[in-house]
Amino acid sequence: MMQTSALHGPRTRPLQAVLDEAAAAALRAPSVLNTQPWRWIVHERSLDLRADPTRRLTALDPEGRMLTVSCGAALDHALIALRVEGYPARVELLPDPHDPELLATIHPAAYRPAAAEDYWRYQTTLRRHTDRRPFGPDPVTEDQIAGLARAAFAHGVHLHVVETHQVPVLAAVAASAARTELADPAERAELNRWAHREPGAATGLPVDVTVPGTPRPVPLRPYAEDVEGRLEAGPGDDSGARYLILWGHQDGRRAWLRAGQALSAVLLTAAELGLGTSPMTDLVEVASTRLVLRRLLYWQGHPYVVLRIGVAAADLGVPGAHRLAHDEVVDVDRTSS
Numbered sequence: 646m647m648q649t650s651a652l653h654g655p656r657t658r659p660l661q662a663v664l665d666e667a668a669a670a671a672l673r674a675p676s677v678l679n680t681q682p683w684r685w686i687v688h689e690r691s692l693d694l695r696a697d698p699t700r701r702l703t704a705l706d707p708e709g710r711m712l713t714v715s716c717g718a719a720l721d722h723a724l725i726a727l728r729v730e731g732y733p734a735r736v737e738l739l740p741d742p743h744d745p746e747l748l749a750t751i752h753p754a755a756y757r758p759a760a761a762e763d764y765w766r767y768q769t770t771l772r773r774h775t776d777r778r779p780f781g782p783d784p785v786t787e788d789q790i791a792g793l794a795r796a797a798f799a800h801g802v803h804l805h806v807v808e809t810h811q812v813p814v815l816a817a818v819a820a821s822a823a824r825t826e827l828a829d830p831a832e833r834a835e836l837n838r839w840a841h842r843e844p845g846a847a848t849g850l851p852v853d854v855t856v857p858g859t860p861r862p863v864p865l866r867p868y869a870e871d872v873e874g875r876l877e878a879g880p881g882d883d884s885g886a887r888y889l890i891l892w893g894h895q896d897g898r899r900a901w902l903r904a905g906q907a908l909s910a911v912l913l914t915a916a917e918l919g920l921g922t923s924p925m926t927d928l929v930e931v932a933s934t935r936l937v938l939r940r941l942l943y944w945q946g947h948p949y950v951v952l953r954i955g956v957a958a959a960d961l962g963v964p965g966a967h968r969l970a971h972d973e974v975v976d977v978d979r980t981s982s
Protein backbone atom coordinates (compact mmCIF):
# COMPACT_ATOMS: atom_id res chain seq x y z
CA MET A 646 0.00 0.00 0.00
CA MET A 647 2.69 2.44 1.08
CA GLN A 648 4.98 1.20 -1.67
CA THR A 649 2.75 1.88 -4.63
CA SER A 650 0.68 4.93 -3.80
CA ALA A 651 3.57 7.33 -4.31
CA LEU A 652 3.90 5.99 -7.85
CA HIS A 653 0.39 7.17 -8.55
CA GLY A 654 1.27 10.76 -7.81
CA PRO A 655 0.12 13.23 -5.28
CA ARG A 656 -3.54 13.60 -6.14
CA THR A 657 -4.79 10.04 -5.76
CA ARG A 658 -5.61 10.45 -2.07
CA PRO A 659 -6.31 13.38 0.21
CA LEU A 660 -3.30 14.51 2.24
CA GLN A 661 -5.17 13.71 5.46
CA ALA A 662 -5.31 10.02 4.46
CA VAL A 663 -1.56 10.04 3.81
CA LEU A 664 -0.94 11.64 7.22
CA ASP A 665 -3.16 9.02 8.84
CA GLU A 666 -1.08 6.27 7.23
CA ALA A 667 2.14 7.90 8.40
CA ALA A 668 0.83 7.90 11.97
CA ALA A 669 -0.11 4.23 11.57
CA ALA A 670 3.38 3.44 10.23
CA ALA A 671 4.90 5.10 13.30
CA LEU A 672 3.30 2.39 15.44
CA ARG A 673 6.32 0.26 14.45
CA ALA A 674 8.69 2.60 16.30
CA PRO A 675 10.64 1.26 19.29
CA SER A 676 9.71 2.58 22.72
CA VAL A 677 10.88 2.10 26.26
CA LEU A 678 9.35 -1.12 27.60
CA ASN A 679 7.14 -1.03 24.50
CA THR A 680 4.93 1.55 26.24
CA GLN A 681 4.17 3.31 22.93
CA PRO A 682 3.63 6.54 24.88
CA TRP A 683 2.37 8.59 21.95
CA ARG A 684 -0.85 9.82 20.42
CA TRP A 685 -1.24 11.16 16.89
CA ILE A 686 -3.78 13.78 15.85
CA VAL A 687 -4.32 13.84 12.10
CA HIS A 688 -5.39 17.24 10.80
CA GLU A 689 -6.21 18.09 7.20
CA ARG A 690 -2.70 19.36 6.39
CA SER A 691 -0.59 18.60 9.47
CA LEU A 692 0.09 15.85 11.98
CA ASP A 693 0.50 16.37 15.73
CA LEU A 694 2.58 14.05 17.90
CA ARG A 695 1.46 14.12 21.53
CA ALA A 696 2.80 12.38 24.64
CA ASP A 697 0.26 10.02 26.16
CA PRO A 698 0.53 10.39 29.95
CA THR A 699 -1.48 7.20 30.51
CA ARG A 700 1.46 5.14 29.22
CA ARG A 701 4.14 7.04 31.07
CA LEU A 702 6.54 5.26 33.44
CA THR A 703 6.00 7.45 36.46
CA ALA A 704 8.49 5.66 38.74
CA LEU A 705 11.21 4.65 36.27
CA ASP A 706 11.01 7.77 34.11
CA PRO A 707 9.60 10.62 36.23
CA GLU A 708 11.06 13.35 34.01
CA GLY A 709 9.71 11.77 30.83
CA ARG A 710 13.21 11.37 29.42
CA MET A 711 12.62 7.93 27.88
CA LEU A 712 9.04 8.79 26.98
CA THR A 713 10.32 11.72 24.95
CA VAL A 714 13.13 9.71 23.33
CA SER A 715 10.54 7.07 22.37
CA CYS A 716 8.29 9.74 20.84
CA GLY A 717 11.29 11.10 18.91
CA ALA A 718 11.74 7.62 17.43
CA ALA A 719 8.06 7.57 16.45
CA LEU A 720 8.51 10.99 14.84
CA ASP A 721 11.36 9.64 12.69
CA HIS A 722 9.21 6.66 11.67
CA ALA A 723 6.32 8.94 10.65
CA LEU A 724 8.65 11.12 8.57
CA ILE A 725 10.03 8.04 6.79
CA ALA A 726 6.49 6.97 5.92
CA LEU A 727 5.69 10.46 4.62
CA ARG A 728 8.84 10.56 2.49
CA VAL A 729 7.96 7.24 0.87
CA GLU A 730 4.57 8.71 0.02
CA GLY A 731 6.33 11.64 -1.64
CA TYR A 732 5.98 14.20 1.14
CA PRO A 733 9.14 15.49 2.78
CA ALA A 734 8.10 17.56 5.77
CA ARG A 735 9.03 20.43 8.02
CA VAL A 736 8.88 19.62 11.74
CA GLU A 737 8.23 21.99 14.62
CA LEU A 738 9.47 20.53 17.90
CA LEU A 739 7.57 21.60 21.04
CA PRO A 740 5.50 24.13 19.09
CA ASP A 741 3.32 25.33 21.99
CA PRO A 742 4.90 26.21 25.37
CA HIS A 743 1.40 26.14 26.94
CA ASP A 744 0.76 22.58 25.75
CA PRO A 745 3.67 20.45 27.01
CA GLU A 746 2.14 17.20 25.76
CA LEU A 747 2.28 18.48 22.18
CA LEU A 748 5.76 17.27 21.24
CA ALA A 749 5.88 17.99 17.52
CA THR A 750 3.83 19.12 14.54
CA ILE A 751 4.65 17.78 11.10
CA HIS A 752 3.91 20.00 8.10
CA PRO A 753 4.25 18.13 4.79
CA ALA A 754 5.93 20.09 1.99
CA ALA A 755 5.20 19.88 -1.73
CA TYR A 756 4.97 16.47 -3.37
CA ARG A 757 8.26 15.00 -4.54
CA PRO A 758 8.55 11.41 -5.78
CA ALA A 759 10.22 9.15 -3.23
CA ALA A 760 13.82 8.06 -3.78
CA ALA A 761 14.96 4.44 -3.71
CA GLU A 762 16.53 4.90 -0.26
CA ASP A 763 13.17 6.10 1.10
CA TYR A 764 11.64 2.77 0.08
CA TRP A 765 14.51 0.84 1.63
CA ARG A 766 14.24 2.76 4.86
CA TYR A 767 10.50 2.24 5.01
CA GLN A 768 10.95 -1.50 4.40
CA THR A 769 13.48 -1.60 7.24
CA THR A 770 10.93 -0.14 9.66
CA LEU A 771 8.76 -3.20 8.96
CA ARG A 772 11.42 -5.75 9.91
CA ARG A 773 13.60 -4.09 12.58
CA HIS A 774 13.33 -5.49 16.10
CA THR A 775 15.33 -5.39 19.30
CA ASP A 776 17.54 -8.47 19.67
CA ARG A 777 18.44 -9.16 23.32
CA ARG A 778 20.29 -12.43 22.63
CA PRO A 779 24.08 -12.34 23.01
CA PHE A 780 25.75 -11.48 19.71
CA GLY A 781 28.40 -13.67 18.11
CA PRO A 782 32.17 -13.12 17.75
CA ASP A 783 32.05 -11.45 14.31
CA PRO A 784 33.32 -7.89 14.63
CA VAL A 785 31.40 -4.70 13.92
CA THR A 786 33.58 -2.90 11.37
CA GLU A 787 34.84 0.67 11.67
CA ASP A 788 32.98 1.47 8.42
CA GLN A 789 29.74 0.25 9.95
CA ILE A 790 30.33 2.35 13.06
CA ALA A 791 31.08 5.38 10.87
CA GLY A 792 27.73 4.79 9.10
CA LEU A 793 25.91 4.71 12.44
CA ALA A 794 27.68 7.87 13.59
CA ARG A 795 26.60 9.67 10.39
CA ALA A 796 23.00 8.55 10.94
CA ALA A 797 23.03 10.00 14.48
CA PHE A 798 24.80 13.18 13.51
CA ALA A 799 22.20 13.92 10.84
CA HIS A 800 20.04 14.72 13.89
CA GLY A 801 22.77 16.64 15.72
CA VAL A 802 23.48 13.70 18.05
CA HIS A 803 26.96 12.30 18.69
CA LEU A 804 27.94 8.69 19.06
CA HIS A 805 30.61 7.53 21.49
CA VAL A 806 31.97 4.05 20.99
CA VAL A 807 32.73 2.66 24.45
CA GLU A 808 36.46 1.97 24.47
CA THR A 809 37.80 -1.47 25.39
CA HIS A 810 39.21 -0.20 28.69
CA GLN A 811 35.80 1.38 29.50
CA VAL A 812 33.82 -1.86 29.07
CA PRO A 813 34.39 -3.12 32.65
CA VAL A 814 33.15 0.25 33.94
CA LEU A 815 30.08 -0.04 31.69
CA ALA A 816 29.47 -3.54 33.09
CA ALA A 817 29.60 -2.22 36.64
CA VAL A 818 27.29 0.65 35.69
CA ALA A 819 24.78 -1.77 34.12
CA ALA A 820 24.77 -3.98 37.22
CA SER A 821 24.36 -0.94 39.45
CA ALA A 822 21.46 0.48 37.40
CA ALA A 823 19.66 -2.87 37.53
CA ARG A 824 20.18 -3.16 41.30
CA THR A 825 18.99 0.39 41.89
CA GLU A 826 15.75 -0.01 39.92
CA LEU A 827 14.92 -3.39 41.43
CA ALA A 828 15.59 -2.13 44.96
CA ASP A 829 12.94 0.58 44.63
CA PRO A 830 9.48 -0.95 45.22
CA ALA A 831 7.67 1.47 42.87
CA GLU A 832 10.22 0.99 40.06
CA ARG A 833 10.22 -2.75 40.56
CA ALA A 834 6.42 -2.82 40.42
CA GLU A 835 6.48 -0.79 37.22
CA LEU A 836 8.99 -3.15 35.62
CA ASN A 837 6.80 -6.09 36.58
CA ARG A 838 3.74 -4.37 35.18
CA TRP A 839 5.32 -3.70 31.75
CA ALA A 840 7.57 -6.74 31.32
CA HIS A 841 6.71 -10.45 31.36
CA ARG A 842 3.48 -10.04 29.45
CA GLU A 843 1.89 -12.94 27.67
CA PRO A 844 2.97 -13.41 24.04
CA GLY A 845 0.77 -11.25 21.80
CA ALA A 846 0.16 -8.49 24.38
CA ALA A 847 -0.39 -5.15 22.59
CA THR A 848 1.87 -3.17 24.93
CA GLY A 849 4.80 -4.02 27.18
CA LEU A 850 7.35 -6.77 26.74
CA PRO A 851 6.10 -10.29 26.16
CA VAL A 852 8.13 -13.07 27.77
CA ASP A 853 9.13 -14.39 24.35
CA VAL A 854 11.33 -11.37 23.48
CA THR A 855 13.51 -11.34 26.59
CA VAL A 856 16.28 -13.83 27.29
CA PRO A 857 17.14 -15.59 30.55
CA GLY A 858 20.18 -14.19 32.37
CA THR A 859 23.29 -15.41 30.55
CA PRO A 860 26.98 -14.63 31.12
CA ARG A 861 28.13 -11.66 29.02
CA PRO A 862 30.69 -8.89 29.39
CA VAL A 863 27.97 -6.31 30.10
CA PRO A 864 24.75 -7.61 31.66
CA LEU A 865 21.39 -6.66 30.14
CA ARG A 866 18.51 -5.17 32.08
CA PRO A 867 17.07 -8.10 34.04
CA TYR A 868 13.50 -6.62 34.26
CA ALA A 869 12.90 -8.60 37.47
CA GLU A 870 14.85 -11.01 39.57
CA ASP A 871 12.23 -13.72 39.77
CA VAL A 872 10.88 -14.00 36.20
CA GLU A 873 13.07 -15.23 33.37
CA GLY A 874 12.59 -14.36 29.71
CA ARG A 875 11.63 -17.27 27.47
CA LEU A 876 13.63 -16.42 24.36
CA GLU A 877 16.52 -18.88 23.96
CA ALA A 878 19.83 -17.07 24.31
CA GLY A 879 21.46 -19.09 21.50
CA PRO A 880 25.18 -19.73 20.99
CA GLY A 881 26.47 -16.13 21.28
CA ASP A 882 28.46 -14.67 24.17
CA ASP A 883 28.57 -10.98 23.12
CA SER A 884 32.30 -11.34 22.38
CA GLY A 885 31.88 -9.25 19.21
CA ALA A 886 29.41 -6.77 20.74
CA ARG A 887 30.21 -3.06 20.83
CA TYR A 888 28.55 -0.52 23.06
CA LEU A 889 27.57 2.93 21.86
CA ILE A 890 26.43 5.98 23.79
CA LEU A 891 24.25 8.46 21.93
CA TRP A 892 24.96 11.83 23.47
CA GLY A 893 24.65 15.57 22.97
CA HIS A 894 25.45 18.90 24.54
CA GLN A 895 21.89 19.65 25.73
CA ASP A 896 19.74 17.82 28.26
CA GLY A 897 16.03 18.59 27.97
CA ARG A 898 12.89 17.69 26.07
CA ARG A 899 14.00 19.14 22.73
CA ALA A 900 17.31 17.29 22.98
CA TRP A 901 15.52 14.06 23.95
CA LEU A 902 13.24 14.31 20.91
CA ARG A 903 16.28 14.73 18.66
CA ALA A 904 17.92 11.82 20.49
CA GLY A 905 14.86 9.68 19.68
CA GLN A 906 15.04 10.64 16.02
CA ALA A 907 18.74 9.79 16.04
CA LEU A 908 18.09 6.50 17.86
CA SER A 909 15.55 5.50 15.23
CA ALA A 910 17.99 6.40 12.45
CA VAL A 911 20.83 4.45 14.09
CA LEU A 912 18.67 1.35 14.74
CA LEU A 913 17.39 1.33 11.16
CA THR A 914 20.85 1.95 9.68
CA ALA A 915 22.21 -0.90 11.82
CA ALA A 916 19.46 -3.21 10.57
CA GLU A 917 20.36 -2.27 6.97
CA LEU A 918 24.02 -3.07 7.72
CA GLY A 919 23.03 -6.51 9.03
CA LEU A 920 23.71 -5.60 12.66
CA GLY A 921 21.57 -6.50 15.66
CA THR A 922 20.77 -3.88 18.29
CA SER A 923 19.38 -3.58 21.78
CA PRO A 924 19.04 -0.32 23.74
CA MET A 925 20.12 -0.42 27.41
CA THR A 926 18.56 2.63 28.95
CA ASP A 927 18.32 1.73 32.63
CA LEU A 928 21.89 3.08 32.74
CA VAL A 929 20.52 6.47 31.66
CA GLU A 930 17.31 6.34 33.69
CA VAL A 931 19.15 6.04 37.02
CA ALA A 932 20.70 9.41 37.97
CA SER A 933 23.83 7.99 39.61
CA THR A 934 24.73 5.74 36.67
CA ARG A 935 23.89 8.52 34.22
CA LEU A 936 26.61 10.51 35.94
CA VAL A 937 29.15 7.72 35.42
CA LEU A 938 28.20 7.64 31.74
CA ARG A 939 29.08 11.33 31.60
CA ARG A 940 32.52 10.38 32.84
CA LEU A 941 32.81 7.75 30.06
CA LEU A 942 32.01 10.60 27.68
CA TYR A 943 34.92 12.55 29.18
CA TRP A 944 32.39 15.14 30.41
CA GLN A 945 31.74 16.31 26.84
CA GLY A 946 27.95 16.11 27.13
CA HIS A 947 24.84 14.23 28.25
CA PRO A 948 24.10 10.56 27.55
CA TYR A 949 20.71 9.83 25.93
CA VAL A 950 20.79 6.12 25.13
CA VAL A 951 23.24 3.23 25.51
CA LEU A 952 23.09 0.77 22.66
CA ARG A 953 24.53 -2.74 22.32
CA ILE A 954 25.25 -3.67 18.71
CA GLY A 955 26.68 -6.76 17.07
CA VAL A 956 26.34 -9.55 14.59
CA ALA A 957 23.76 -12.23 15.44
CA ALA A 958 25.39 -15.50 16.53
CA ALA A 959 22.95 -17.56 14.47
CA ASP A 960 20.42 -16.78 11.80
CA LEU A 961 17.37 -17.25 14.00
CA GLY A 962 15.28 -14.18 13.12
CA VAL A 963 14.25 -11.70 15.78
CA PRO A 964 10.85 -11.95 17.42
CA GLY A 965 9.10 -8.63 17.93
CA ALA A 966 6.86 -7.15 20.57
CA HIS A 967 3.33 -6.35 19.42
CA ARG A 968 1.77 -2.91 19.06
CA LEU A 969 -1.46 -1.12 19.84
CA ALA A 970 -4.06 -0.88 17.09
CA HIS A 971 -4.34 2.23 14.93
CA ASP A 972 -7.53 3.51 16.59
CA GLU A 973 -5.96 3.29 20.05
CA VAL A 974 -3.29 5.87 19.24
CA VAL A 975 -4.48 7.82 16.20
CA ASP A 976 -7.29 10.40 16.24
CA VAL A 977 -8.45 11.89 12.97
CA ASP A 978 -9.57 15.50 13.31
CA ARG A 979 -12.79 15.35 11.26
CA THR A 980 -13.55 19.03 11.86
CA SER A 981 -10.76 19.99 9.50
CA SER A 982 -11.80 17.71 6.60
Ligand SMILES: Cc1cc2nc3c(=O)[nH]c(=O)nc-3n(C[C@H](O)[C@H](O)[C@H](O)COP(=O)(O)O)c2cc1C
Nearest residue numbers: 675676677678679714715774775924925926927966
Ligand atom coordinates in the same frame (compact mmCIF):
# COMPACT_ATOMS: atom_id res chain seq x y z
C1 LIG B 1 13.88 4.96 24.62
C2 LIG B 1 13.98 3.47 24.58
C3 LIG B 1 14.53 2.78 25.64
C4 LIG B 1 14.67 1.38 25.61
N1 LIG B 1 15.28 0.73 26.65
C5 LIG B 1 15.48 -0.61 26.57
C6 LIG B 1 16.20 -1.29 27.60
O1 LIG B 1 16.70 -0.69 28.55
N2 LIG B 1 16.36 -2.64 27.48
C7 LIG B 1 15.87 -3.33 26.41
O2 LIG B 1 16.06 -4.55 26.36
N3 LIG B 1 15.18 -2.71 25.42
C8 LIG B 1 14.99 -1.37 25.48
N4 LIG B 1 14.33 -0.72 24.47
C9 LIG B 1 13.77 -1.49 23.36
C10 LIG B 1 12.25 -1.63 23.54
O3 LIG B 1 11.95 -2.50 24.60
C11 LIG B 1 11.65 -2.09 22.22
O4 LIG B 1 11.88 -1.12 21.25
C12 LIG B 1 10.17 -2.34 22.32
O5 LIG B 1 9.90 -3.41 23.18
C13 LIG B 1 9.57 -2.66 20.93
O6 LIG B 1 10.12 -3.82 20.42
P1 LIG B 1 10.98 -3.87 19.08
O7 LIG B 1 12.09 -2.86 19.19
O8 LIG B 1 11.47 -5.27 19.03
O9 LIG B 1 10.08 -3.55 17.92
C14 LIG B 1 14.20 0.67 24.48
C15 LIG B 1 13.64 1.37 23.40
C16 LIG B 1 13.55 2.76 23.44
C17 LIG B 1 12.99 3.50 22.26
